[in-house]
Amino acid sequence: MSEHEMQNTRESILIAARNVFVKKGYAGARMQEIADEAGINKALLHYYFKNKETLFEMILFEALKTIQSGILVVLESEMDLFEKIRFFCSRYISFLQSNTYLVSFILNEINRDQEKLVKYFTRAGIKAPEKLMIQIEEETLKGNIRKTDPRQLVLNILSLCIFPFIARPIVKGVFRIQEKEYNELIERRKKEVPEWIISSLKKE
Amino acid sequence: MSEHEMQNTRESILIAARNVFVKKGYAGARMQEIADEAGINKALLHYYFKNKETLFEMILFEALKTIQSGILVVLESEMDLFEKIRFFCSRYISFLQSNTYLVSFILNEINRDQEKLVKYFTRAGIKAPEKLMIQIEEETLKGNIRKTDPRQLVLNILSLCIFPFIARPIVKGVFRIQEKEYNELIERRKKEVPEWIISSLKKE
DNA sequence: GTCTATAGCCAGATAGAC
DNA sequence: GTCTATCTGGCTATAGAC
Numbered sequence: 001m002s003e004h005e006m007q008n009t010r011e012s013i014l015i016a017a018r019n020v021f022v023k024k025g026y027a028g029a030r031m032q033e034i035a036d037e038a039g040i041n042k043a044l045l046h047y048y049f050k051n052k053e054t055l056f057e058m059i060l061f062e063a064l065k066t067i068q069s070g071i072l073v074v075l076e077s078e079m080d081l082f083e084k085i086r087f088f089c090s091r092y093i094s095f096l097q098s099n100t101y102l103v104s105f106i107l108n109e110i111n112r113d114q115e116k117l118v119k120y121f122t123r124a125g126i127k128a129p130e131k132l133m134i135q136i137e138e139e140t141l142k143g144n145i146r147k148t149d150p151r152q153l154v155l156n157i158l159s160l161c162i163f164p165f166i167a168r169p170i171v172k173g174v175f176r177i178q179e180k181e182y183n184e185l186i187e188r189r190k191k192e193v194p195e196w197i198i199s200s201l202k203k204e
Numbered sequence: 205m206s207e208h209e210m211q212n213t214r215e216s217i218l219i220a221a222r223n224v225f226v227k228k229g230y231a232g233a234r235m236q237e238i239a240d241e242a243g244i245n246k247a248l249l250h251y252y253f254k255n256k257e258t259l260f261e262m263i264l265f266e267a268l269k270t271i272q273s274g275i276l277v278v279l280e281s282e283m284d285l286f287e288k289i290r291f292f293c294s295r296y297i298s299f300l301q302s303n304t305y306l307v308s309f310i311l312n313e314i315n316r317d318q319e320k321l322v323k324y325f326t327r328a329g330i331k332a333p334e335k336l337m338i339q340i341e342e343e344t345l346k347g348n349i350r351k352t353d354p355r356q357l358v359l360n361i362l363s364l365c366i367f368p369f370i371a372r373p374i375v376k377g378v379f380r381i382q383e384k385e386y387n388e389l390i391e392r393r394k395k396e397v398p399e400w401i402i403s404s405l406k407k408e
Numbered sequence: 409g410t411c412t413a414t415a416g417c418c419a420g421a422t423a424g425a426c
Numbered sequence: 427g428t429c430t431a432t433c434t435g436g437c438t439a440t441a442g443a444c
Contacts, residue, residue, distance in 0.1 A: 009427080025315060027232035031420060044428055046421060104315050110373060111229060111308050118377030128379050151379060151389060152396065155368055163363035166370065169314060173322030175332050175355055185355060192356065199408075200400040213409080235438065248410055250439060 010048055012038045018059050022101045025108040026056055057120070060109060063102055064124035071095045075129035081139055084132065085157070085197055090190040092161045097186065103165045129154065145201040153197070160193045214252055216242045222263050226305045229312040230260055261324070267309055268328035275299045279333035285343055288336065289361070289401055294394040296365045301390065307369045333358060349405040357401070364397045 016038035020029045031052060035042045049055040074088050096103060109117050133150035140147055164171070164186055172182050220242035224233045235256060239246045253259040278292045300307060313321050337354035344351055368375070368390055376386050 023315065025229055025231060025312075027229060028316065030418095032418095041429065042420080043422080043430080047427075050421095052420070106374075107311055107370070108229075108315065110370070111227065111312060112232065114373040114377075118373065121374065121378060126378060149389075149392075151375075151381075152393070155371075155375065155389075156364060156400065158371065159363040159367035160360060163367045163370075164359055166311070166314070166367075167359075167362065169318040169322065170310075170325065171355075171359065173318075174325060174330060177355075185353075185359075188353075189356070196360065196400075196404040199406075200403050202403075204403075234436090236436095245411065246438080247412080247440080251409075254439095256438070 009038075009040065009044070013040070013045060013048055013055075014059060014062075017055050018063075018101060018105070021056060021059060021108070022104045026052075026112055029056075060105070060117075060120055061124060063105055064120055064126060066099065067102060068125045070099070072126060072129070076131045081135045081145075082198055084135070086194040089157060089161055089194040089197065092157075093186065093190045093193070096162065096165050097183075100165065103162060107166065146203055148201060153201075156200075157193075157197060160189070160196065164189065213242075213244065213248070217244070217249060217252055217259075218263060218266075221259050222267075222305060222309070225260060225263060225312070226308045230256075230316055233260075261320075264309070264313060264321075264324055265328060267306055268324055268330060270303065271306060272329045274303070276330060276333070280335045285339045285349075286402055288339070290398040293361060293365055293398040293401065296361075297390065297394045297397070300366065300369050301387075304369065307366060311370065350407055352405060357405075360404070361397075361401060364393070364400065368393065 013034070017029075017034045019037060020034045024030070024033075029052075031042050031045055034055075035045050038045075045055070049058065071088075071092050074084070074091060077084065079087060106117075132154070136145070136148055136150040136153060139145045168182060171177075172179070177185070217238070221233075221238045223241060224238045228234070228237075233256075235246050235249055238259075239249050242249075249259070253262065275292075275296050278288070278295060281288065283291060310321075336358070340349070340352055340354040340357060343349045372386060375381075376383070381389070
């Protein structure tokens with residue numbers, strides 16, 4: 001069944017490529033290593049994907065769509081502000097726990113080709129969270145929260161959710177903590193991050 | 205004056221290498237490009253530095269020492285807790301504004317050789333901020349602040365200071381803001397980040 | 409200390425058999 | 427669709443002249 005085989009091969013190439021690109025970055029990744037990890041040879045790689053760049057972009061795009069549909073959609077939902085912050089932070093951290101590759105993958109790309117990266121973000125449907133930003137402005141006007149620049153709030157939420165995944169190896173090394181303990185640290189942040197954010201929004 | 209010449213050449217190689225490594229990462233950087241940017245040829249590069257890896261490590265080590273002596277020392281100073289948080293956040297953000305290369309540089313290395321990276325952190329004298337962590341425990345015991353895991357606090361401070369520099373190209377792209385405006389956003393964080401942190405520490 | 413020229417290797421990509 | 431063999435280019439590193 002050639003079509004079925006094809007699906008399998010193609011799929012295993014994509015998985016292998018994702019692993020290698022995450023570990024080595026674009027420039028450091030080797031087509032040979034991807035082929036090995038997929039259990040095929042280099043020639044077949046080029047049969048399925050024209051070249052390294054194409055293969056990489058395929059995976060980048062998939063990753064961004066995963067982020068968009070897996071988590072960012074929450075920001076446009078109808079929950080009220082505090083509820084949304086609690087739900088989003090906790091969900092985002094869980095999401096990154098089970099998709100750790102996403103962070104490294106995008107980091108690797110940030111310094112390589114920023115223009116292209118932004119283009120792919122747009123193409124994957126990732127955009128400024130209008131709904132959330134309107135909610136913040138409304139609550140500020142109503143006097144329910146401190147005067148807050150919505151963009152700063154979004155930056156803070158992203159910082160507190162994402163950075164611990166970026167800095168993991170360094171923080172582990174410097175604080176001398178083990179993988180298990182670091183994971184517990186992150187686990188606790190699902191509850192704590194939204195509370196910190198909310199306490200910074202409340203008036204004294 | 206050969207020794208003087210040598211200092212100049214060596215220095216210009218280091219500067220050129222830093223620029224190229226920051227832009228391209230280790231694997232993406234080309235010795236030819238470094239030579240061009242330094243205004244010399246490849247052979248001379250290998251005359252001064254045995255190989256690419258050596259050159260890279262030299263620059264990495266310099267970068268880490270800059271971070272340690274330029275900013276992290278503050279954490280061990282004698283200021284009281286809130287004063288220290290205000291001073292550190294504001295100084296850290298200023299520091300990154302004038303040393304933007306540092307963030308990309310370390311990011312590039314994070315996924316390449318974590319073990320070596322941590323070793324260099326240690327060798328550069330970067331370690332857990334004992335003094336700060338003790339202060340937090342003391343203030344918690346005295347009942348002046350909420351019960352707080354010192355490591356979470358450190359993670360939060362670093363997240364809020366560093367992440368905006370990492371995510372700059374993406375945030376700019378997604379929010380459609382220009383370089384100038386993004387810099388103003390960051391500028392304001394010098395005052396705001398410490399206040400958010402402190403408000404999360406205060407009891408209700 | 410600085411250069412030109414080149415060795416030697418390795419990676420991405422393709423030709424062509426099965 | 428998958429393989430082996432190979433081309434081609436580019437990159438690190440060195441030899442050797444000045």
